[in-house]
Amino acid sequence: MHTDEYILKVEDIHKAFGANEVLRGVSFEVKKGETLVFIGSSGTGKSTLLRCINQLTPPDRGRVWLHGEEVTNSGKRINYFRQRIGMVFQNFFLFDHLTALKNVEVALIRVKGMSKEEAREKALAELRQVGMEDWAGHYPAELSGGQAQRVSIARALAMDPDVILFDEPTSALDPELTREVLEVMRTLAQQGMTMLVVTHEMGFACNVANRILFMEHGVIAEQGAPGVLLNDPQYSRVKNFIGQFLEYNGD
Amino acid sequence: MDQIAFLTDILLPALQKGLIITLQLILLAAPFGFVLGVGVAVGRQYGGPVTRFLCKVLVYFVKGCPLLLLLFILYFGLPSIGIVFSAFTASVFGFILCNGAYNSEYIRGAMLSVKDGQMIAAQALGMTRLQAVRTIVLPQAIRRALPGLSNEWIYLIKYSSLAYMITVIELSGAGKLVATKYFTYTETFMAVGVVYLFLVTLTTLAVNAIEKKYAVPGMIRG
Numbered sequence: 001m002h003t004d005e006y007i008l009k010v011e012d013i014h015k016a017f018g019a020n021e022v023l024r025g026v027s028f029e030v031k032k033g034e035t036l037v038f039i040g041s042s043g044t045g046k047s048t049l050l051r052c053i054n055q056l057t058p059p060d061r062g063r064v065w066l067h068g069e070e071v072t073n074s075g076k077r078i079n080y081f082r083q084r085i086g087m088v089f090q091n092f093f094l095f096d097h098l099t100a101l102k103n104v105e106v107a108l109i110r111v112k113g114m115s116k117e118e119a120r121e122k123a124l125a126e127l128r129q130v131g132m133e134d135w136a137g138h139y140p141a142e143l144s145g146g147q148a149q150r151v152s153i154a155r156a157l158a159m160d161p162d163v164i165l166f167d168e169p170t171s172a173l174d175p176e177l178t179r180e181v182l183e184v185m186r187t188l189a190q191q192g193m194t195m196l197v198v199t200h201e202m203g204f205a206c207n208v209a210n211r212i213l214f215m216e217h218g219v220i221a222e223q224g225a226p227g228v229l230l231n232d233p234q235y236s237r238v239k240n241f242i243g244q245f246l247e248y249n250g251d
Numbered sequence: 252m253d254q255i256a257f258l259t260d261i262l263l264p265a266l267q268k269g270l271i272i273t274l275q276l277i278l279l280a281a282p283f284g285f286v287l288g289v290g291v292a293v294g295r296q297y298g299g300p301v302t303r304f305l306c307k308v309l310v311y312f313v314k315g316c317p318l319l320l321l322l323f324i325l326y327f328g329l330p331s332i333g334i335v336f337s338a339f340t341a342s343v344f345g346f347i348l349c350n351g352a353y354n355s356e357y358i359r360g361a362m363l364s365v366k367d368g369q370m371i372a373a374q375a376l377g378m379t380r381l382q383a384v385r386t387i388v389l390p391q392a393i394r395r396a397l398p399g400l401s402n403e404w405i406y407l408i409k410y411s412s413l414a415y416m417i418t419v420i421e422l423s424g425a426g427k428l429v430a431t432k433y434f435t436y437t438e439t440f441m442a443v444g445v446v447y448l449f450l451v452t453l454t455t456l457a458v459n460a461i462e463k464k465y466a467v468p469g470m471i472r473g
């Protein structure tokens with residue numbers, strides 16, 4: 001699945017909210033099929049970084065490239081790029097007035113201009129992929145958090161994006177529901193989906209990520225393959241950070 | 252003249268004619284009033300500075316002006332600057348403005364209650380703001396605004412009687428003419444009242460049916 005082609009390039013992203021500098025120059029590149037996991041304490045800019053990539057939060061400085069085309073400063077073309085860059089949110093943000101099926105369909109019809117039949121077929125296929133086909137007719141309020149998050153993953157998948165951004169997708173879920181969502185994400189990663197994941201799930205980071213990027217004070221402090229980060233003594237900070245979690249969990 | 256003959260030969264035919272005019276006024280004003288309400292609400296919420304200002308000014312003046320005065324301006328005032336409407340057209344315009352301005356407040360309030368995440372998720376899928384407003388925000392907002400909007404529709408039914416003040420012989424006017432001519436105030440106005448009550452009941456039932464049809468489980472917590 002891996003090719004040497006970078007599909008996403010992030011260059012020197014800066015973002016401040018008032019006097020609070022959240023991102024202070026973040027750069028990285030993503031190859032097709034890679035799963036990058038961003039870890040770090042709360043408030044280190046991980047979520048802001050994801051939102052800067054699809055311009056939901058426009059960065060103050062720096063550029064983002066998708067397949068060599070600039071996403072930043074793209075004007076109205078940003079809507080095209082957002083179709084190519086899927087996003088999954090901590091609080092799901094399913095459309096409250098639409099059934100699971102329609103949540104997945106709506107952008108296919110409105111944004112991609114698919115016919116209703118075509119969109120329905122595609123939406124059902126995506127719901128099947130995340131194990132939610134039987135719930136197609138249910139409204140968001142009738143779904144558990146894990147189910148809602150799986151629908152929102154299906155909604156992102158349906159657009160056939162080049163990359164999906166996951167912004168703490170399991171932080172609002174209890175451990176059992178977390179597992180069902182992580183299973184779906186692991187499968188996606190194995191199928192070659194390119195994913196950027198902000199999470200506090202260290203197990204997922206260590207097992208699924210091709211690279212872990214450890215963020216601290218608005219920059220990427222350390223990065224590398226999980227095995228390297230955990231075993232190489234030069235990466236002390238990330239190991240301490242993960243270590244805290246393991247201690248706390250008792251294993 | 253006996254009561255039955257008065258009822259069947261004079262009162263009911265007159266009220267029927269008046270009712271037809273009243274229904275025409277309402278059925279012409281309500282849809283445009285709804286569209287105006289949505290437009291003004293969206294303009295105030297998502298428009299540029301100029302649009303926002305214009306929408307605000309419109310709502311401010313319409314809310315601040317007695318409807319009767321608005322009708323007088325439209326019918327008696329505008330001809331002096333060369334704009335001549337028929338009494339019926341002036342009434343419909345007045346009702347649309349009034350209904351639209353108040354509707355916009357219900358819809359705007361309901362839009363404010365739609366969570367930010369809905370808009371964010373829509374934009375993350377590549378929708379333009381306008382697409383997101385149309386397909387995601389408004390359908391939720393209008394559902395929430397329905398109880399308030401139904402109030403406005405009921406007001407509209409009742410203030411349509413003001414058209415009589417600018418010579419439109421609608422339901423109330425028709426009743427007034429019969430009552431004065433035959434000195435049957437009590438019977439006539441009671442009959443007129445029953446017709447309005449019937450219209451309001453019908454509207455209430457219709458809105459209930461619409462609310463039920465478009466209800467989303469769990470979206471609006473009771």
